[in-house]
Amino acid sequence: MARPWPTRLAFRSSDRALHATFDDGVTVRVPYELLRVESPSAEVQGHAPDQKKLVTGKEQVEVTQAEPVGRYAVRLTFSDGHNSGIFSFDLIRELGENAGELMAEYRAKVAQAKMGRG
Template sequence: MSRAWPTRLEFSKSRKMLTIAFDDGQTGDIAFETLRTESPSAEVQGHSPAQKKIVMGKQDVGIVAANPVGRYAVQIVFDDGHDSGLFTWEYLRELAGLG
């Protein structure tokens, strides 16, 4: 498991994309829709893989805030009111396809 530290989180409203850069030189993009539909919240993920919910119709979702949580994660607040997922740096790396 990588321990790379994020050096930049850039939320582009026009592209509906989060660009995240890490101190190991890797950079990746994550669509806002992916962030919303893959939210690590219990509301989306359930309490086991069998309980994961498919979230549809979020292609136009926006982000209204991103709040740091300690040194390990960010809470993303979506314009549809969803705000209960804590996105760890490792999970964001995974969503960006950086492993």
């Protein structure tokens, strides 16, 4: 079975989100903040699961550029200068399908980290 393929990637500053439509009819919305804090780059993910960094302060981040990478991904440049994450189309779909849950988990981690600094 073929994997769903994006037929449209729309970057909308109005709601700070990537809207991706796939050839199986599914459309997902991925907030720019989620794209930034879940960037697949080593800067964010580290080189092992226990090295993932908690990136904060990205509520207002914008995507300023998107470049195709082969036929499987897109490299995003963010308004804070981050540009080393290559987002596979599978990852974009996964982030979009789980955006609500992922954002809730992220916000809980940020709140916990802030309480731990007091």
